[in-house]
Amino acid sequence: MRCSRAVSKLVVTVLVLVVVIALVATYYMLMPTPTQTPTAPPTGTTTPQLKKTLVIAIPEEPMGLDVQQVTWSNEVHDLVFQPLVVLGPNMTIVPDLALSWEVSENGTVIIFHLPKGAKFSNGDPLTAEAVKKSIERYKSISPYAEDFADVVEMVVLDTYTLKLILDKPAPYLWAVLVTNYGGPVNAKVAEEVGNDAFNRLPVGSGPYKVSEWVRGSHVVLVRNDNYLTNMPFVNNKGPNPYIDEVIIRFIPEDLTRIAELEAGRVDIVRGVPLDEVKRLRENPNIQLYETLSPGIHYIMVNVRKEPLNDVRVRQAIMIALNRSEIAAVLDNNVLPWYSFLSPSQICYNKSVEDLAESLYLNNLNKAKELLREAGWVDTDGDGVVDKDGVPLKLTLLSPTDDPALKKSAPLIQAQLAKIGIKIEIKEYTYDYVRDLTREWNFELALRRFSWADPDILIYLVHSEYGNYTYSNPEVDELLELGRSVSDMTERTKVYSRAQEILLRDLPLIPLFVLKEYTAVSKNVKGLIVLPPYGTLIINDVRVEQR
């Protein structure tokens, strides 16, 4: 008896010890020593008031760092890669890496001149040959390989001159070239180390290079001393002497991200939640940068389904919506919108938006009139219009993970109730809503798109490229034409015409253009948040010590 108790005591003690030792051992053996603290350590030897580290907090970790292998790019890619050209502040194309470029009259030849002595961050020469290799790699491995489908041949004219030969004019190609997707990657290194390793530690020519990627936590970028740019709107065209290191932290929770900024442990926050904008605006230590989203938030309509196949019903919905009311509910973090291209998109034409507004400005009587014409009247007095005894009930798919759309859904429901349309809201994730619309398994769905080139419309409403229910040969033709017209004025005309038809047919019902915010500590000076994607340009950034 006594003996067995002693044994059990021993066993329990041993077990407890094992747990404790395991705890301590796991800790010291497995935990990486935090050499790189995610917060900015106050350094700065030469200029004591300046912080040498810039800390940026973003919501989501990138899936890979090689811009040619990812399906969505983010701030890390923006700093590691450098496009040949960029969209300047006034939506015109200006140089970044390239010194200059020429486009042949018929639009099928583009010649890029690279600066002499350009280098990748690892010191390899960034020549015409390297750019050619990079584009070839994009065409073979990127999920967006189609982007360069029209580039049929690339000729290296001399060390620093590259000629692209296209089979037809492809103005939409510039929309890719101006993003980080268009930035040359060091394909030679990718070949040596393999695509998987390159995806973890890529080599580009952007202002910073990857030093360390701590999964689930942060990426450490250090200055690329070989960096040079020809962007006209920055003062410092070389490596930024004030910022040695950029730490990009992944903080998924909105409130945590904002708390880190307000506590001064983070300098720049992306993905500012709309609910916080008002409060941040009042914080004297924070500056908010605003950009307009290059695209619209809209209701997608299944034009094949009864009763939405009747254009008058769609028009009634369009005109019954009170967009300024929706904007007010969203704290005016959106612009009420009536047409299909946002001001942050190429070929945006204000007169189309004005026309759309004049046609469809909120007018309940007109909306009811349109419904009546279509045969929908409230015969039984229950507040819902009906036709042949069937009440007008529609389901609206609302994405829970898009706060602006999710919040507007109940308002849309209430506004349409005023003209006797009963809306049932179904909430899913955005991705699932998109899947349902691609399968035509919906009536109304809240959606958004974001891409600077108007060519995006082809993926929405073209009867072949688009995955959707709408088909109009005239629109198809215009959108195809828009792909090949190089002259800006002409191209704008094409897309304006397409929009006018879309305004009549309404396969999408525009709602608003979202304002996107970047919240920045007041200590950060010289930051440029470049529309349309809100790219962070930190060439001239200095961070003062708080």
Added chain:
Amino acid sequence: MGLLTYVVKKLLIGVPVIFGVTIILFYIMYMLPGDPIKLLLAGERVTPAKIEELRRAWGLDQPVYIQYFYWLSHVIRGDLGVSIVTKESVTLLISQRLPYTLILMLTSTLLSYAIGVLAGLITALKRGTLIDGVVSVAGVVSYSIPGFWFGLMLMLAFGYYSKLLPISGYEGPQSLVLPAISLALPSSAYVMRLTRAEMVEVLNEDYIRTAWAKGLNKKRVLFVHALRNAMIPVVVMFFLDIPWLIGGAVVIETLFALPGMGRLLYVSIIRQDYAVVQGIVLIITVLTVVFNTLGDIVVAVLDPRVRIERGGSL
């Protein structure tokens, strides 16, 4: 000896459990609406042909049971597969994240049992007094507080205002303090209630009355005779609790931006990264089986009756 056979049997039962869980999970992931390739190619600039091509490349066009056996044959060889999203080895992805979660789980469990047992004993021994009332109410409150909200409050108090501890991210052991407390507090209330109930029950037993009657001193009666028996269910709960904490870790790791496995699980489910989800659930299942067995062993040691009864019936 009996104990050894008992342990071996317990572990053997674990094997079909692990298989069962992976099969069910594989099927659930398969039944989920959407598919990883569509989620991966989230942009509008993607043609349906590209989606089909990638589905084929990843074997997602195969029937679900073929996919399962393919996965299983690799797992048996110690290969958890490759993430569809990052194209990296799942074993690598998990091994980078697991330490954070294990440490968080173990510290918060120890913490919650330390607090819970102590509070339980106090309330049991001071039954019906003001202290009992106050501690019990505090217990109900902390049990009812969502860990998420509590974590935010801790973050505000200790990270934002007083700046004693980091708000989020991993900077060293100090980064685990707030997450561990947020995880520990609600479960400590449960431990407290369990300890209190068991202790109260035991104190009413005949043998305790006998112990008092024998004239033993208070310390001996309470801590040797009563506590030892009252603690058995609590110890079992301790071991059963540990794997469950991973569920809590999903929320807390996301809130505190910790690079742990819980957050990896959450992100992988959202992105429908089958291989990673499967890998993590496999690990959780194994942990559950291991800790359950450990719990059984401890009970068998603490309470020889269990060993005889169960040993016989198994």
